[in-house]
Amino acid sequence: MATTSMEETVPESPYCRDLEPVSRIRYKQLVSKYVGSDPYLMKMSEFSGEYKDLPTIEAVDITNYLVLQTSYYTKQQMKAYKSMDAYNFFVSGWVHKLGTKRLHDGYCLVFAFELYCYII
Structure with missing residues (x-):
């Protein structure tokens, strides 16, 4: 059974989707490590x-x-x-x-x- 990293399972905000591929990967790694979900999708x-x-x-x-x-x-x-x-x-x-x-x-x-x- 293949394992899926957390970076691949975090929903992407429009901000994340607009990043260059290398930056998007780095952004998702940081978000999954420290926050757990994309801050741009969080509610106030x-x-x-x-x-x-x-x-x-x-x-x-x-x-x-x-x-x-x-x-x-x-x-x-x-x-x-x-x-x-x-x-x-x-x-x-x-x-x-x-x-x-x-x-x-x-x-x-x-x-x-x-x-x-x-x-x-």
Whole structure:
């Protein structure tokens, strides 16, 4: 009997389906390892909206993530100034709600729900 890995059984969100094949595989591996289901398919009721539930983050953590972290694919330093887009979305009012979900082994999923604006 063939065994099926969890990555193959996790339902895919439209976000996941739009990823390049290599990125999709990596995304599904991370989701199945840490979360168990695709965060883009979760309901807001599964997240806590309390700020006290946010993980403690120091300025050095932000610097490490945005500037010093190495790329998974190229193994080169990312200097991810593009990641500042998330900050800019937040301060510009595009983030509607922020949700946190405690995961196993001390991990925490932080998810921002954007405010969509459609012009018809």
